[in-house]
Amino acid sequence: MKPLSALLASLALSVGLLSAERVAAITPLDPINFGAIGWESGALTTEILRLITEDGFGYATETLPGSTVSMEVALARNDLQVIAEEWAGRSPAWVKAEQAGQVFALGDTVKNAEEGWWVPAYVIKGDPAKGIAPLAPQLRSVEDLKRYAHVFKDPEQPDKGRFLNSPSGWTSETVNSQKLKAYGLDAHYSNVRTGSGAALDAEVTSAIKLGKPVLFYYWSPTPLMGRYDLVRLEEPPYDATAWATLTDPRNPSPRGSRSLPAKLSIGVSAYFRAQYPDLVAVFEKVDLPIDLLNKTLADMSTTRQPAREAAKAFLKANPQVWKAWLPAENAARVEAAL
Template identity: 70%
Template structure:
């Protein structure tokens, strides 16, 4: 009887091991869905993390498209597992999901990130090399913009200036639209939305190359910050209550405030956080120096390099950066893949 019991126990144990191995195998054949971010830093960071996840840990990955808010909603439902560059706490969708314990922001991936309203330096100080006179020499704050709509004239709306906003669907587009109202600038400036991040970049770059005044929303890290000399306009200090009115598109009386201090993290779903502890541990250690990132982004933009190829180049050129995130055995696998 004892022999039979031992045999049965052994068979059950073997079945359990086989079942566990089978589950693990199935798990590794189910892709981890990353959000397909359309801005350069987000696209590059996505591919860096995908390459490490695939080659270092052996998981399949893919990307799913969508606007910022729709990706956050998908993350809360676990239809999506990872958003590689999450400006956490900026949208109601994220805040609601985070409070419900459905999404988590891992790490502090890029220090000194920022966002705001910018103009080229030559608009304020001129440019002797290009013989450009200051067009708005007194411009320092968003309040000062009321004096200069003619400087940033909108060719499609005579008598108004043009503010170049984010594309529709971005969380920042809602915030900027509310800021125009809060600062009393909506009567002086048209709220112009580009069709995409690439179209937005093209319009800004074309204006700067021609030496034309341009007023626009932007953020850092980006190739634009490394390529041109820009000035960020001053806004009222950050106020949490005012910020809540800016992130709510339906609020009829938004209050002015500098944007929420930036903290870039990796957004993950609850199921991912519980099911992939080794990836969670790695994501929490990700730290990309902003100067290295801006250099990589500038090269990617200037050479029109696909983000996947730019990510490979980043891993090859900056081993001391990413090796600090990984255990030795994973580092060896990633190195072998390069």
């Protein structure tokens, strides 16, 4: 048997190693840290989950900001415990952490979510009511964009079209930049990164209100999908090998492919999964109907409602949705708080 001093020294060493790895860095009495997601659907989902966590289970929460990748890295280190809208499996940072057992994707929170390259329908079909003639009537796929660059002219580079990419720091920004190369469009289009998700939304919305042609990356669920008639451009079928070249910004020869089929989940740290089985059971059941979510996001955007207030309104208006996720006692607490 080891002497007591040796046991204490061993324990101290173990505690030090755990601290260095940022494992079990909080106690159940500390706030649960949620990632402060910058896009609307993620922000709304974050606040819905925070209200359920706080009012239904009595746990304190906080939010911490960061880019998509930095939040995934923080989740792996347990500096964050929850990312409310995780497009699981898309970034190398997530894949690496998931394979190491540091992060877990809970549930399938929004069915039929998608992402891709879009144009307003009037660019292809025209809009007689607004006096807009078709500008690219044969536009169907990303390959067709080569002959329509002049339609999407970039005012800063008039010899090129303008493609609105994701903000820098998003996984999709890397993928879109690689897609421009893979489809041979980098010579035809400027790659414009907006400063934020809100800036991307504002630029697209402004163009649509003016009836101007605009080519942009976007995704669903979003307010835009609930508000405008948009057409997604066709891409080659999804191919896992090609996808790997698109997520790697250092790959010099990316291959074209539709994006990885969307699966939206709630990302949690390994510590959270072990420490909060009551919340894990709830998060695994979260199911937000996409049409309802798109409408909610459109209303939230139109009225400029903060995500926290929109989440309260959503919970009040749709008890039939969220009560199915919670035990009756916890659901009653949330309802009472509302």
